[in-house]
Amino acid sequence: MNALSGIRSVGVVGGSLGGLFQAVALADLGLDVTVWERSAGRPHDRGAGIVLQPSVAWFLKMFCGADPDRVSVPVTHRQFFTADGRSHRTPMRQQMISWGSIYQPLRDKLDHGRYREGQLVDALTPRPDGVDIHTGDTVRPVDLAIIAEGSSSRHRELVTRGGDPCYAGYVAYRGVIDEAELPEALGAVFRNRFSFFDGDRTQFLCYFIPGALGAVGPGTRRMNWVWYVRADEAELDRITTDRNGAARGLSLPPGLMAPPVHTELLDRARRVLPQPMRELVEHTREPFAQAILDGRVPRMRTDRMLLTGDAAFVVRPHTAASAMKAAEDAIALFTALQQFPSPEAALDAWAQNRIAEGTALHHRGVALGRRLGLNGPGGTPSRLPREGRRPL
Template sequence: MPSVAVVGGSLGGLTAALLLRDLGCDVTVHERSRETLQARGAGIAVLPETLRYPVERLGVPVGRISSSTDWIRFLERDGSVRHAQRHRYRFSSWNTVYRTLLDAFGADRYRLGRDMTSFAPDPAGGVRVRFADGEDVRTDLLVCADGIGSVARSLLLPEVGARYAGYVAWRGTVPERELDGPAFDALHDALTYQVLPGSHVLVYPIPGPDGAVAVGERLINMVWYRNVAEPDLAAFLTDRDGQPRPVSLPPGSVRDELVEELRCSAAAQLAPPVAEVVARIGQPFVQAVFDIGVPRMVFGRACLLGDAAFAVRPHTAAGTAKAAEDGWVLAAELEAAGGDVPEALAAWETAQLALGSRLLERNREIGDSSQFTGTFRPGDPRLIFGLHGPGR
């Protein structure tokens, strides 16, 4: 089996690295951060593909690394239930999944401080990869899983850039035990929505900071999508020290006046249980919503995987699932091709381009229906999370 260099050590890169190593490949992960990655975002809805490796290959019980809810509820402004349906979802945190995968891969071949600067075909075959520290590495297969800000994509497809969706996601968590009785009762067993003019908010339970999944020991996660016009985005994403941020304002960096406006708007517009969550979040943070789609994913013996290829809006909860699925299909195609990298990549690209393109459009339609066209409706089957389609 071929040697593999995976550039990018987040969830998609680690999943691909583990699967290719299981296949017998000699795999090294190169992560540009100088320290192991820390929690990104507060919580994630997890589809089966996201947790497939821990569950199927590591034997981790799904209930150990995710919380679950049995209901989808849409609340009215007064807190009454506008729509309810039984549907099971699972939720986790980015850090919980990351630590599970990293512990399985191990530290020996997970190299930190590895900032890729360029790569090119090697005259003797394979790919020659250069890093900022001056080291030059040859590999049979280069998997570029370096995220929405992918260096690889900028080198290969300089004309492809991130597209701002026209809105941002306010995020934050509060310990479940801090909610009063009515708020706890309303939120602890459901994915809870509230639809507002040109906006919507979601609330759901995720594992606690120590991974606890028992009711009462979890965190309640909030995501509120709010429109910010593109000409205003740069000013909005200027932090409390006056420094512009390109994509997000991390916890503790959001200006006081923005936090105050968020809380005032929550008190005026949100159902009481959801407003209580917003009020109790100590340091809300913001992520601008972007998406990216590519016309190609394979370039010789190099490929773009996960968000490096298709970074999608979060409305189908399928971003991490898509990255994981890219890895599963790549391993399957490489095995079917008997280790022949060009043959495997050709088959892989056809399937994953189609999947990524469909997912990109689904997320755009859902986001636009909430934020701009007013067609986001409680109970709409399009809203059921899924990688291959609603509920799939």
């Protein structure tokens, strides 16, 4: 006998990567899994690039039947620039992927009837042996509820006090360019390379990722760049106020950057960045921006409710571990439910393991931000008010 004898139904609140990793793995165990996602239609990934970590590649292959080599772009070297444009390279093989190229195999694997899009979960009510999930006028009892709503989770406090994200004191400007739109000479500088520039309290990095519909062939990919720049909270508000004067809070979508902010971005690029990276910024039609956040919880389990992914830990992107963390949360639960004799033993073991891993990632990200000189004044993240901040 194992924990599966006491858990037959699972409700997942949130249908982005964290929720999908859990849903796909638990459905593979034969559990009755339902996902509630408040947004309708496919989430917009804005073309974000991700380093494909081994655990994510393993998950896609084992659970989704996706060949990681067919959904990612390989790099063979890391390339480091100095301010005057000189560079040196060191061999290092990695695979780069887009958010959408992870999302789509997960979404395709999950039976359509299990995914309830456009349905907001109003409340979760614990029971001695499960949780009631309230959506509109419907109450669905489940044996286990997994809260996977991301950094702006509405239900985090049902599991633990504390853990709301804090602003780390800097922003990430981002851009995506179709490879076909890059001058050939400029594209050649970056092909097969993960490129970096570390300046004075700033970092710029870039690499190719899959293009539209997951295309990975030369000429069909996209260049993805990220530029970390310090900004106090007043500056964050200015950066994320869109061209129409609307405050966007924690992130600014593509196409909405206010002209003065865009002009300042271009001016900064000309002053600070090595020429090839400056040209990437200049070739980007619709740059966007997001606040860098820290978030960690002291607990990931209360009774039959679990926190997963960014609802539990929001780690700095320097760790390249956000998707990895969510995948490993799911792999660990998949394993624990088969190995332990009761649901309580399995969930306790899972929570202890994931708290330790999440805390270590959190500390690593803060240390990397400090090493780069990016942490806010005093090195202390600032608390974000609940009201007036739109989720990422």
